[in-house]
Amino acid sequence: MSDYNFAYLDEQTKRMIRRAILKGLAVPGYQVPFASREMPMPYGWGTGGVQVSAAVLVPEDVMKVIDQGADDTTNAVSIRKFFEKTAGVATTEHTRDADVIQTRHRIPEEPLREDQILVYQVPIPEPLRFLEPRETETRKMHALEEYGLMHVKLYEDISRHGAISTAYAYPVKVEGRYVMDPSPIPKFDNPKLEMAAVQLFGAGREQRIYALPPYTQVVSLDFEDFPFEASKADHACDLCGCNTSYLDEVIMDDAGGRMFVCSDTDFCRERRAAGHVGAQGAPYEEDAA
Amino acid sequence: MTPLFQVKSLGKYYGSRIGCEDVSFDLYPGEVMGIVGESGSGKSTLLNCLAGHLEPDTGEVLFDTRVGGLRDTVTMSEPERRMLGRTDWAFVYQHARDGLRMGVSAGGNVGERLMAVGARHYGDIRAQAIDWLGRVEIAEDRVDDRPSAFSGGMQQRLQIARNLVTGPRLVFMDEPTGGLDVSVQARLLDLLRGLVREMGLSAIIVTHDLAVVRLLADRLMVMKDGHVVETGLTDQVLDDPQHGYTQLLVSSVLQV
Amino acid sequence: MYVAVKGGEKAIDAAHAWLAERRRGAKEVPELSIAQIREQMTLAVNRVMAEGSLFDPDLAALAIKQARGDLIEAVFLIRAYRTTLPRFGYTLLVETAKMDCIRRISATFKDAPGGQVLGPTFDYTHRLLDFKLAAEGSLPDAPKAEPHIGPVPHITEFLNKEDLIQQEPANDKEPRDLTREPLDLPADRALRLQSLTRGDEGFVLGMAYSTQRGYGRNHAFVGELRIGTCAVEMEIPELGFAIEIGEVELTECETVNQFTGSKTEPPQFTRGYGLVFGQTERKAISMALVDRALRWKELGEENVGAPAQDEEFVLYHADNIQATGFLEHIKLPHYVDFQSELELVRKMRAEAMGTMQEAAE
Numbered sequence: 001m002s003d004y005n006f007a008y009l010d011e012q013t014k015r016m017i018r019r020a021i022l023k024g025l026a027v028p029g030y031q032v033p034f035a036s037r038e039m040p041m042p043y044g045w046g047t048g049g050v051q052v053s054a055a056v057l058v059p060e061d062v063m064k065v066i067d068q069g070a071d072d073t074t075n076a077v078s079i080r081k082f083f084e085k086t087a088g089v090a091t092t093e094h095t096r097d098a099d100v101i102q103t104r105h106r107i108p109e110e111p112l113r114e115d116q117i118l119v120y121q122v123p124i125p126e127p128l129r130f131l132e133p134r135e136t137e138t139r140k141m142h143a144l145e146e147y148g149l150m151h152v153k154l155y156e157d158i159s160r161h162g163a164i165s166t167a168y169a170y171p172v173k174v175e176g177r178y179v180m181d182p183s184p185i186p187k188f189d190n191p192k193l194e195m196a197a198v199q200l201f202g203a204g205r206e207q208r209i210y211a212l213p214p215y216t217q218v219v220s221l222d223f224e225d226f227p228f229e230a231s232k233a234d235h236a237c238d239l240c241g242c243n244t245s246y247l248d249e250v251i252m253d254d255a256g257g258r259m260f261v262c263s264d265t266d267f268c269r270e271r272r273a274a275g276h277v278g279a280q281g282a283p284y285e286e287d288a289a
Numbered sequence: 290m291t292p293l294f295q296v297k298s299l300g301k302y303y304g305s306r307i308g309c310e311d312v313s314f315d316l317y318p319g320e321v322m323g324i325v326g327e328s329g330s331g332k333s334t335l336l337n338c339l340a341g342h343l344e345p346d347t348g349e350v351l352f353d354t355r356v357g358g359l360r361d362t363v364t365m366s367e368p369e370r371r372m373l374g375r376t377d378w379a380f381v382y383q384h385a386r387d388g389l390r391m392g393v394s395a396g397g398n399v400g401e402r403l404m405a406v407g408a409r410h411y412g413d414i415r416a417q418a419i420d421w422l423g424r425v426e427i428a429e430d431r432v433d434d435r436p437s438a439f440s441g442g443m444q445q446r447l448q449i450a451r452n453l454v455t456g457p458r459l460v461f462m463d464e465p466t467g468g469l470d471v472s473v474q475a476r477l478l479d480l481l482r483g484l485v486r487e488m489g490l491s492a493i494i495v496t497h498d499l500a501v502v503r504l505l506a507d508r509l510m511v512m513k514d515g516h517v518v519e520t521g522l523t524d525q526v527l528d529d530p531q532h533g534y535t536q537l538l539v540s541s542v543l544q545v
Numbered sequence: 546m547y548v549a550v551k552g553g554e555k556a557i558d559a560a561h562a563w564l565a566e567r568r569r570g571a572k573e574v575p576e577l578s579i580a581q582i583r584e585q586m587t588l589a590v591n592r593v594m595a596e597g598s599l600f601d602p603d604l605a606a607l608a609i610k611q612a613r614g615d616l617i618e619a620v621f622l623i624r625a626y627r628t629t630l631p632r633f634g635y636t637l638l639v640e641t642a643k644m645d646c647i648r649r650i651s652a653t654f655k656d657a658p659g660g661q662v663l664g665p666t667f668d669y670t671h672r673l674l675d676f677k678l679a680a681e682g683s684l685p686d687a688p689k690a691e692p693h694i695g696p697v698p699h700i701t702e703f704l705n706k707e708d709l710i711q712q713e714p715a716n717d718k719e720p721r722d723l724t725r726e727p728l729d730l731p732a733d734r735a736l737r738l739q740s741l742t743r744g745d746e747g748f749v750l751g752m753a754y755s756t757q758r759g760y761g762r763n764h765a766f767v768g769e770l771r772i773g774t775c776a777v778e779m780e781i782p783e784l785g786f787a788i789e790i791g792e793v794e795l796t797e798c799e800t801v802n803q804f805t806g807s808k809t810e811p812p813q814f815t816r817g818y819g820l821v822f823g824q825t826e827r828k829a830i831s832m833a834l835v836d837r838a839l840r841w842k843e844l845g846e847e848n849v850g851a852p853a854q855d856e857e858f859v860l861y862h863a864d865n866i867q868a869t870g871f872l873e874h875i876k877l878p879h880y881v882d883f884q885s886e887l888e889l890v891r892k893m894r895a896e897a898m899g900t901m902q903e904a905a906e
Contacts, residue, residue, distance in 0.1 A: 074553040074557060081557075144367065147405075149401070151404035155414065158411055167888070168886070186885035187885060224410045
């Protein structure tokens, strides 16, 4: 891959993306238009995240890529390989060893630090899109802070279902100003959006970048009498016994047998390595899987 | 007494054609002004200019804002004008479809304005929505139904509830009874008259129907070809029209 | 005992190896060469160049080979390659009036200076499968004629001289570059044309067809369709003058559309415009119709709510690389989101059943 520049993108493009990132950090939650490039992977498969990662990576960085919380899902593997090949950076599966973490749909369980960057892949950056399909209209609604419609949606949820029926991509308000889509993370992860690390959101196909600087105030939209609730499956992880992590449900057989396991594979492995054992777990062995 | 709303030599042109020209008037708190004229007289253009839906080419549209006193709404920033549009002002469209969200329940329709100005308690919002549905004679058990399931008269009453829930200080109405059956019109007019009196509403009502203004308006403005041809107290204008056009308008009704 | 699914990396490698094998097909059949694709699958190559926005027949042929003939996949390969290329600058305007035409027809005039040239077209072929092509054989040479010497002026210029067609005011403004700036609406015509020329042929065709069936009808005639090669010139700052850096094959379509006029302006015909890389006439005609439909506002027409009149709708959905990527991404794992919804539905069902039971009791 010597034909390509470090991290694939040419330096001019990276500068353009960095400008968009800086603008995003300066106006938290505001969607900055950027001239997204065609990447060698399909739009909708993380091209926004990849471009943002490429723009912030330096050769000394250690990178981690997760999809659905796991390092070994095929798209995570594919993106990690892309950066190994085009940037030659070291990669890791350990959250705490990573400088840059690119993620799709999850925030790692382990709290991130100030010297880390979390890059999200975003399919539809516009939280108002499914209420108003026109970009020209939604930009105006953001500019004028007209967010009544967003609450109408939540109101309708409650009147129909007795609860807010948004389970992921749960909208948030950033520093009391912009309503933002936190990307399709489960609402369980929403409280973690207030964190020490820099969070960058890249939407390649929709040509938008937005950002949360460290310790930004992020409030999940709700009603006083129907407060936001960060819920998860009411189980413990069957492998490591953790009670507080987000869980994947795995169907074991066709008789209704199932087990619940941590969606964050690194977190689960670390716990098992430290001796925690869940209801169906075996004692941890190095490279067991 | 400061007027609530003051219009000074307002004009709007479509190319060389006059939409409306040289319109001036004051509206005082609690007053209802009727604007009548046949279609094409410029009354709808005027109303849309007053409400900020159209940008006038000349003149001023002053409103007595809560903090800044009388301010020209034509030159104020769009965010400020839109803020007025969802707080102190309300607009009732002739076609309820234009003023309602057809895919949202009746409760959500009424609640939207409350939420737009910061209401965040579901129970309170719903209670207020139900209260307002009651005031416009829509049964509580319809609160979760969508307006598409409502009759034309009910849709119009829902639109009125949606507009009045935040206690606006000025209501613009564009042919609010147009397109409804006569019996439905009468009921709606009764309801509107009750609300106007009870809430002390200030309103500007555009209509071609003199019965509407006789019942609702304190003062009347008659428009023809984009110009105001006669103004005065409603009874005065209707009982003793001075301008030839007004005489024609009044006599054409009386003959019915 | 449950073991987490691992081995994504191995699976990917194996999948790629299998894909390569399938791409090659039966080994006893000779392998396609790039030259064969370039010379014998020309119209596929043209489409890939047009939608890939890169004029390079050899690379397009390579992309088609690599993509197993999936043209959108091939366009994708070209786009991804193109975006990494350094941008030296912009060429001068291409003078289509000086095109060396291999085809040039007009539906509005029986004849005109430069003549009607049918060229290599399917138009009047009877669509009967030609089984002779299944056997290899030599082909007799096509008859030759003397090339037309002299200018081939644009047909619409004749209308222009009489003021019968709307003038396009000359404009020295540098057009925005769709590949270097985010799409920003409202778009001017130059930006719309950029989007359409690289838009998906099927999408643009469907939009154009919808205008003909009444969704934003604009009564189009093909004023002129011409296909041929044009010189590409570029200013070289070090030289201080422009030099020819090569030539490209282009298809250009100008439609003559319904006339407009008003009390102050006498009636005039209006135009739609299409310009596409390679011999791609279906696309060029479609582009002209959609271009014309999108001009409703500047021409003072009514917006009848037709999809082809809706700039935001057309421009945001014309790109097949964006569309196919997003469409296909729904096959990626979404189980975290799904799990979150699963929990919510279970909870809401439990509450609803509880309420129903209470009511029953």
